[in-house]
Amino acid sequence: MDSPAPKRTMTLNLTDAEMRALEELSSRKDLSKTAVLRQALRLYQTLDARIEKGDKLILENDQTLEKAELMLL
């Protein structure tokens, strides 16, 4: 591609606990902190769009096949 899409900068204020969670995810997922937040935004937008359309978010345990509905508020 000629050039990646232009990006805009913002300041993000996080609590210590939020920053720790971000750092932990960044390390576990092998992503920069910015990339973690971009992933989070993609997922949140996708889930919100599906729920707006009337879909339910169901989580299933691969081993026990137990299912639970997750409420997205």
Next chain:
Amino acid sequence: MTADSSTIFLLDPVTDEPIEAELVSEIASNNIIDWHTKWQPALGALKATLQRLGVPRDQWPQSAHWDWSRKVEEVEGLLAFRNFSVIAEGLTQGLMRLDLTKSARLAVQLGKPIVYVDYVEVAPWNQPFGGLPARYRGVGSALIIAAVNLSMEEDFKGRIGLHSLPQSEGFYRHLNMADLGPDRRCQGLHYFEMTPDAAKALLEKE
């Protein structure tokens, strides 16, 4: 989102001459019009030829039923999905839809984010079925390389994954993707994944 484009080169399979083409980071209305007005009639003609040549149906194009207008419409405006197209000589030569929300399954990269290739298809005249020659070579590779490049840009280190149609498995093995075998949750299609090392080797080769 504004679409980016870059120049790539396909190959004429007869002369091995490079053909200039454009890789675009979107599937636009002109691509969907090509799919309706050029791909569909060509697909009909290809099926008629394969029937006439007595080619068994399991060797016909397995993506023939895909509806690209629907595939684009259902992800419109969602950041999690990215579309790409390849254009040469004024015609759409290949289309691809990517999902950026999936995680790796291969033990060495388990749980790490990947670019998942939801759908990738080349125009019917570029599919060498039943011994018929393809018009351009390299469309599928160009699209998979675009997926790897996007994975790099997104800090996913080149990791990509996909479920392959049976007739495309050889292509993905040739790209050095790991075959994790049939996935019962995806119609028994084989699941393939690329590691950062394989991605790097692929990009260096190009």
